[in-house]
Amino acid sequence: MEMADLRAGLRALRPTVEGRPDAMASLARLFLAAGLREEAAEVASRAWDQAPQESAARSVAAMVLSAGVPDWHFAIVHDEARNEAYDRALRSAVFPGCTVLEIGTGTGLLAMMAARAGAGRVITCEQDPAIARAAREVVARNGWSHCVQVVARHSSALQVEDLGAPADVLVSEIISNDVVSGGVLPVVDDAVRRLVRPGGSVIPRGSRVRVALAEHEGVARRRMGKIAGFDLRPFDRLAAPRREIAAGSPQLALRSEARDLFTFDFTSGGPHPDSRARVTLSSHGGRIDGVVQWLALDLDETVVYENHPAPGARSCWALGFTPWAEPAQFPAGQKVTVHGHLEGQALRLWACPSPSVLPEDRPVL
Numbered sequence: 578m579e580m581a582d583l584r585a586g587l588r589a590l591r592p593t594v595e596g597r598p599d600a601m602a603s604l605a606r607l608f609l610a611a612g613l614r615e616e617a618a619e620v621a622s623r624a625w626d627q628a629p630q631e632s633a634a635r636s637v638a639a640m641v642l643s644a645g646v647p648d649w650h651f652a653i654v655h656d657e658a659r660n661e662a663y664d665r666a667l668r669s670a671v672f673p674g675c676t677v678l679e680i681g682t683g684t685g686l687l688a689m690m691a692a693r694a695g696a697g698r699v700i701t702c703e704q705d706p707a708i709a710r711a712a713r714e715v716v717a718r719n720g721w722s723h724c725v726q727v728v729a730r731h732s733s734a735l736q737v738e739d740l741g742a743p744a745d746v747l748v749s750e751i752i753s754n755d756v757v758s759g760g761v762l763p764v765v766d767d768a769v770r771r772l773v774r775p776g777g778s779v780i781p782r783g784s785r786v787r788v789a790l791a792e793h794e795g796v797a798r799r800r801m802g803k804i805a806g807f808d809l810r811p812f813d814r815l816a817a818p819r820r821e822i823a824a825g826s827p828q829l830a831l832r833s834e835a836r837d838l839f840t841f842d843f844t845s846g847g848p849h850p851d852s853r854a855r856v857t858l859s860s861h862g863g864r865i866d867g868v869v870q871w872l873a874l875d876l877d878e879t880v881v882y883e884n885h886p887a888p889g890a891r892s893c894w895a896l897g898f899t900p901w902a903e904p905a906q907f908p909a910g911q912k913v914t915v916h917g918h919l920e921g922q923a924l925r926l927w928a929c930p931s932p933s934v935l936p937e938d939r940p941v942l
């Protein structure tokens with residue numbers, strides 16, 4: 578059967594399942610399998626509302642509704658430092674009656690903060706239709722529907738006409754652990770060029786990729802070595818070059834000062850000149866297992882959010898750890914150069930003791 582016929586057949590079933598949560602949830606699952614995400618979310622939401630708690634229908638509806646919704650949505654809103662930083666920056670940038678554009682609605686939290694700060698109108702776009710649907714409900718429940726409009730669309734499909742006029746304030750939180758891999762640069766650049774008035778506020782106005790040398794016991798324990806009398810070390814080359822660890826990991830100890838490897842200006846509209854960067858760090862001495870990377874968000878001139886690693890620190894953003902093949906013991910003062918390459922939306926890091934084993938003039942891979 579052609580996909581178009583299958584979809585038409587499923588749509589024809591809609592009236593037949595009304596009022597029967599089990600059947601509605603099953604149809605929602607079929608909609609999802611047929612790539613009809615919006616219809617799947619709509620029918621599953623109603624099945625969820627109508628089904629008894631802890632029922633089979635709810636479990637199917639939950640499976641449909643949660644498909645493709647990252648679990649971190651439930652963590653980011655509990656990062657109070659993040660929320661407070663955004664709230665402060667929005668209160669400072671928003672003026673009465675202004676138009677705010679948000680990219681990436683999620684729960685609608687930042688859009689409602691902008692409305693509460695006094696915006697005349699907040700247009701917030703969300704690429705995932707199930708998330709947009711839930712956000713509309715959140716906004717209505719909190720009494721902000723008159724001011725906040727949720728548009729279920731990718732930002733690149735928005736036009737100035739959708740906003741009425743170029744936005745006075747652009748706000749987004751589409752920052753990944755390494756800053757770039759969620760696509761923030763092309764997305765924000767596109768919005769700044771097309772949808773924000775010249776001189777409008779951009780929150781965050783920039784971001785930095787921060788690095789330091791570090792010891793991390795857990796990394797060593799994840800190397801292969803000898804197991805049950807067998808040497809498994811050739812398998813080590815299959816390990817991901819970057820692992821993610823929590824900001825407050827008690828196993829992590831910094832072994833150098835911290836420095837910015839990349840600095841991105843989100844107000845510029847791109848392009849961003851530095852796709853290759855290097856910084857030299859000075860070892861504090863002790864064991865070094867590799868390089869730890871975290872982020873700083875410059876929300877405005879004064880408000881900065883940073884998930885600086887420290888035992889017990891909390892952040893919804895994880896740290897990236899790039900381990901060395903073997904731990905090293907360096908004397909205090911030993912220089913180590915950390916290199917970073919931006920390849921599309923991927924960030925690749927590596928580090929070697931200075932002077933670099935690669936001569937300065939040799940092209941780096």
Ligand SMILES: C[S@@+](CC[C@H](N)C(=O)[O-])C[C@H]1O[C@@H](n2cnc3c(N)ncnc32)[C@H](O)[C@@H]1O
Pocket residue numbers: 653654680681682683684685686687688702703704705708730731732733749750751752764
């Ligand atoms: C990290 S969440 C942020 C949610 C909310 N703004 C907050 O800060 O609590 C990012 C959301 O943006 C959406 N998103 C990412 N890039 C987008 C784009 N270019 N256009 C529309 N939505 C986008 C994702 O689907 C996700 O729901």
